[in-house]
Amino acid sequence: MLDISSRVRVHVEPLLAAQIDMGVCDAIEQYAPVRKPDAMNAPHPSKVAGIDSTVLPSAHTVAPPAASADVPSGVSPGSVGEVALLQDRLAGWVSDLTTLHELTERLTRTSALAEALQEVLRAGAALVGARRGLLVLEPRDGLGPDRTIGLGLARADLGHIETVPRSSMSYGRILDGLPGGEREIAEPDLFSEDGLDPRHREVAAQLGYAASYALPLSTDAAGRLGAAVWFYDEPAEPVERQRHLAGLYIRYATEHLARIVELERTRACMATIAEELLPARLPRLPGVQLAARRSSGPYGGGDWYDALSLPDAALGLAVGSVTGSGPSAVAAMGRLRASLRAYAVMEGEDPVAVLSDLELLLRLTEPARTATALFAYCEPALRKLTLAGAGHSPPLVTGPRRTEFVETSLSAPLGMLACWEAPSIELTAEPGETVLLYTDGLLHRTGDPMDRAFARLHAAAVSVPRPMRVDPGAVADHVLRTVLPDGPGRTEGTEDVVLLAARFE
Structure with missing residues (x-):
């Protein structure tokens, strides 16, 4: 047995322990022979940027036999050479493990x-x-x-x-x-x-x-x-x-x-399920052009929109959001949207009645869930909208002469009160103006406080170039690109984004 001084053993044993702790016993077995040098002893080029994998001479390697004057007493020159070789190999293994650690950390991110x-x-x-x-x-x-x-x-x-x-x-x-x-x-x-x-x-x-x-x-x-x-x-x-x-x-x-x-x-x-639960196409009526944009979060959410033709050449426009995410939120969104369509056909000219019926249904069938919604009864020939909102963000009207939020009455979301009811408001759009209905996800996805998010949305609508204002789809795309810092299609955002644009001629 080699008589190796404690000074040498202190530096060899921790390296062996580190190898075992890091789960590379297979690597040690592969390079176990001590007397036969292999490619691990030779310097090797850098593997990745910022990682220098070249094996440098160890600061603790015992001097070669030529410097016999520095060899500790009781240690033969040949034994010292074997220890130095082992230390160099261990240094090479540690260098490779460091490289693997850096690469796997980079992949994990x-x-x-x-x-x-x-x-x-x-x-x-x-x-x-x-x-x-x-x-x-x-x-x-x-x-x-x-x-x-x-x-x-x-x-x-x-x-x-x-x-x-x-x-x-x-x-x-x-x-x-x-x-x-x-x-x-x-x-x-x-x-x-x-x-x-x-x-x-x-x-x-x-x-x-x-x-x-x-x-x-x-x-x-x-x-x-x-x-x-x-x-x-x-x-x-x-x-x-x-x-x-x-x-x-x-x-x-x-x-x-x-x-x-x-x-x-x-x-x-x-995403496929959510798309199937939303309108396959938007209705076309004289006097109004429609465009819709939706971006889903990573797990699927309950934000939705709807546009349906109503009797007397009227149009029903709606946006809403169901709490939660995942399959249950998507299923609840589908049920809520289908119910609102039925109520809109029966009593769409009264948006307050539509949302009141929807609130009653939600409270009776899904008492543990809340939702926000905004419904507008639109008469394109008169450029007139009658709006009612339940805990929802106010619409934004933008055109050549004005860009302003339409203040709806303050109201709690659906499912939070024993009986929901709030007054509706009327809005008359000017020719060439576009009304934007959106969900709160558009504001939350900015990462700003709500007051700054509203200001960013307003500034985005103001900055729409004049040639784009004739197309509601171009207006919606410009607003999304301007408001969202990482773009509307980024899937890392936790919030759904829905934007429905109606331009009046």
Whole structure:
């Protein structure tokens, strides 16, 4: 047994403990031989921006045998050399673990699918030492979403690659479950391979890559999600250490992607259900033009709008919001909207009666839920609207000569009082003016206090360019782009956004 001084052991044992604590016993077993140097001892290039993975000489490494004057008593020069070699290897392992930690932390901070796919492709390229790559997301169950993204490849380059027969590409063999596609596929020198597809040879020469390395994206629970392939400009392949690190990273990345894919499917399903519960098209009546915009939150919400033709060439306009989010809120929104349509057909000329009936229905059938709503009985020929609101934000009328909020009577939301009733108001629009009905999500999504959110909405309506004012859809789009700092289509917002625009001629 080596007689190693306590000064040396103090620095070796914590490194071994750190390796065990960080769950890399498999890495230690792989590089366990002490007497035979391997690639881990040599300095290696940086894997990602800001991470210097070069193994520097350890500050605690014992001096080599040549400096025998500094060797502690009782320790032979040969033993000291072995300890120094072990410390260098441990330093290399710690450097690789630090790299993996940085990359996985960076991936964990991604929540959108496109962002996560790009991060996986970039990190994998850094680990295997490639400059370009391609990732194809194609879940085996066929439920989607299907995506193809490239790193260092333009859209035209991806188009060229897609012209190659799928079975001759490494990622195609993985996705289609062909022989050899169950694990990594390394092609260190494409042009020296016998039987290389002529089209593949032509595309590789055109795009300037000579080798590739592919890994499957698969989990035990979700099955195969896709495949990633990285391209080398010259004949090359990753060394064993790079393959090991890339495999560890892809294993974690696939689990992260599986969670995001499941969330994307839920969002798409909820958005589809919500869209089916809203009007398939807006009515067309002389004297008025309509446009509607809706952006759903990540879990689906209960914000809605409606526009329906009524007797005597009248028009019913409504917006509302049900508390909560998810499937229950979407279902409640559908029930509330259907009920309001029925009440509007029967007594639409009296908006107060419509909302009173709606409040009674909500209180009797869903006593634990509240909602806000605004209903307008519109007579396009007279440019006249009769409005009633229940806890809802006031409409905004904008035109060439004025932009102002229409103050409705102050009222509690539906379902909060034993009996709801509030007076209605009348509004007469001027030719060329547009009335904007919206839900509170438009104000909340700004992140500002309510007074500043109202001011931002007012300023957005004032700033609509004159050529756009003839189109209510253009007015709605301009307002959304101006009011929302990250755009209306951003899915990270927790609030639904609904905007209904009616322009009078």
